[in-house]
Amino acid sequence: MIVNSVNNISYPYNAPSFKNFCVKQCTPEYSFLTKTEFFRQDVCWNRFIDLLNMKYKNADKVNIVCHACSDGEEAYSLALKLITDFGEKAEKFFPIIARDINHDNICLAKAGEFAVSDIELDRIDTYSEGNFSKFFNSIGHYIKAKDILKDKIIFEQGDILTDVEQFGAENTVIMCRNILPNMPPAMRKELAEKLSKYIAPSSLVVFGEWDICDKLVYKYMAENGFIMSNLRGIYYKSENKYKPANLIREMYLYLSKKN
Numbered sequence: 001m002i003v004n005s006v007n008n009i010s011y012p013y014n015a016p017s018f019k020n021f022c023v024k025q026c027t028p029e030y031s032f033l034t035k036t037e038f039f040r041q042d043v044c045w046n047r048f049i050d051l052l053n054m055k056y057k058n059a060d061k062v063n064i065v066c067h068a069c070s071d072g073e074e075a076y077s078l079a080l081k082l083i084t085d086f087g088e089k090a091e092k093f094f095p096i097i098a099r100d101i102n103h104d105n106i107c108l109a110k111a112g113e114f115a116v117s118d119i120e121l122d123r124i125d126t127y128s129e130g131n132f133s134k135f136f137n138s139i140g141h142y143i144k145a146k147d148i149l150k151d152k153i154i155f156e157q158g159d160i161l162t163d164v165e166q167f168g169a170e171n172t173v174i175m176c177r178n179i180l181p182n183m184p185p186a187m188r189k190e191l192a193e194k195l196s197k198y199i200a201p202s203s204l205v206v207f208g209e210w211d212i213c214d215k216l217v218y219k220y221m222a223e224n225g226f227i228m229s230n231l232r233g234i235y236y237k238s239e240n241k242y243k244p245a246n247l248i249r250e251m252y253l254y255l256s257k258k259n
């Protein structure tokens with residue numbers, strides 16, 4: 001048996017975990033995969049919600065921008081988790097502003113109908129604490145979001161490179177996950193510079209598994225005054241009082257005092 005060497009095969013980033021029916025979009029400048037999934041596992045969902053709870057405990061309003069949201073499953077996941085964990089107190093996080101550069105993605109997101117895998121159904125069950133039918137109608141592997149979720153999200157088409165200039169309000173959480181490595185370096189640098197210029201120190205930036213594996217993203221964020229916390233994918237401005245080594249410790253101290 002002849003076994004060929006695989007030394008010449010290279011990937012631009014580490015092990016993406018997309019569904020196998022990803023759509024690849026290409027423009028003259030760059031290409032990227034559009035697909036996402038419910039409760040994609042490069043977010044530590046429980047810890048992320050704990051962090052929002054702690055960091056914004058005194059805020060009356062928290063602005064969540066879910067950019068590059070693809071077909072919307074990420075925004076629906078977050079809305080479901082916030083409602084499940086906080087009940088009526090989740091209102092200060094709504095509406096989630098969810099945008100994507102691709103018009104078709106936004107149409108899919110607004111429709112709120114998805115073909116999902118067994119694993120996603122399982123995760124939705126888990127994160128909704130068994131209340132799947134509160135949030136979705138389902139026919140087998142096709143699910144349709146109910147108004148309790150749809151009413152919490154505004155889906156719009158937008159380009160993060162220009163939209164970032166509008167994200168200056170205090171207490172803004174900017175999710176822009178798994179797009180950066182597919183942008184040309186100049187665009188990644190521009191985004192890091194604009195995030196630094198426009199967002200408030202009280203805000204957070206949430207990246208995905210592809211972004212945090214990318215050395216250039218790390219470099220550009222560091223050069224622009226951002227610190228990567230030890231909570232996976234979460235960056236904040238260096239003037240923030242939570243230092244990288246103690247962000248999780250702060251969170252647990254806060255939670256243990258609360259309980």
Ligand SMILES: C[S@@+](CC[C@H](N)C(=O)[O-])C[C@H]1O[C@@H](n2cnc3c(N)ncnc32)[C@H](O)[C@@H]1O
Pocket residue numbers: 032033034035036037040067068069070071074099100101102105158159160161176177178179208
């Ligand atoms: C790989 S998907 C990421 C989806 C989701 N955020 C996640 O992490 O699973 C990348 C998405 O970025 C969108 N995108 C690419 N460039 C963008 C830009 N400049 N502004 C907003 N969205 C963009 C694409 O249309 C695509 O839906």
